């Protein structure tokens with residue numbers, strides 16, 4: 001029987017509580033996992049399996065998923081950050097769960113535990129006070145397609161493709177991907193994308209609103225540079241302001257209006273009269289250029 005390495009630290013997705021004050025340190029953009037894709041098997045350039053568990057794909061996949069959670073926890077503690085880019089390796093964004101591991105996780109309970117673990121991790125990722133970009137080089141399939149929806153933006157290289165293959169696997173996207181995709185492109189388009197298991201090339205993805213932009217290059221390094229330049233336009237400025245913006249947008253998306261308004265008041269109180277605000281007022285900035 002497959003080892004239960006995927007039981008989530010908490011049994012359910014964390015509730016969004018009104019957030020702590022954003023930090024005021026200097027920020028930078030960073031790759032979540034430079035040249036690594038969190039869920040891929042090692043032959044695709046993913047995180048290497050724990051040697052202790054070599055030969056047991058289910059356990060190795062569990063290790064990779066735990067590594068993803070660890071990275072998210074690191075990012076939760078990255079108090080000066082402003083943005084991040086999630087990218088894959090060897091021109092594959094992420095081809096989802098390791099199919100060899102999935103064979104060893106055959107019960108409904110296995111599926112639900114995997115789902116809860118990933119819902120927890122990706123919800124925490126989505127709520128980071130960082131502006132996140134999925135740089136889709138090559139394919140994003142299954143769980144990999146779901147991962148792209150946890151990012152705020154999706155940039156696609158000309159040769160890339162997003163495909164929610166779940167229907168063909170006899171399942172649904174359940175790592176929060178269905179809910180997030182519906183929020184991104186609406187229920188009609190989501191139903192088409194999922195029930196057709198459509199291959200979304202960059203042109204189609206842009207048209208239906210999953211992709212934010214098609215990059216010029218399919219080259220791994222050049223497209224990463226393009227993505228960094230693209231992100232830069234949204235993260236220039238003081239970290240406390242960028243982080244606060246992401247925080248209030250998250251609460252506007254997830255909370256009831258009264259709570260979201262309260263969050264806005266609280267977050268504003270950390271900025272109004274603060275250094276960035278006072279400097280801007282002192283400079284008498286004009287926006288007519």
Ligand SMILES: CC[C@H](C(=O)O)C(=O)SCCNC(=O)CCNC(=O)[C@H](O)C(C)(C)COP(=O)(O)OP(=O)(O)OC[C@H]1O[C@@H](n2cnc3c(N)ncnc32)[C@H](O)[C@@H]1OP(=O)(O)O
Pocket residue numbers: 041043044095096097098099100102139141142143144146165166169171172173174175
């Ligand atoms: C539990 C469900 C879960 C969820 O979302 O909830 C999922 O994610 S289900 C998994 C969904 N993903 C797939 O079904 C992908 C299946 N793989 C493919 O369609 C292709 O391999 C593709 C399109 C990713 C890449 O095709 P390409 O022609 O470029 O290369 P290869 O097919 O030769 O692949 C190279 C090598 O990688 C292995 N591989 C790729 N993806 C997976 C995977 N998800 N699990 C295990 N192994 C994978 C592939 O088998 C090849 O291995 P090799 O030993 O060289 O034959």
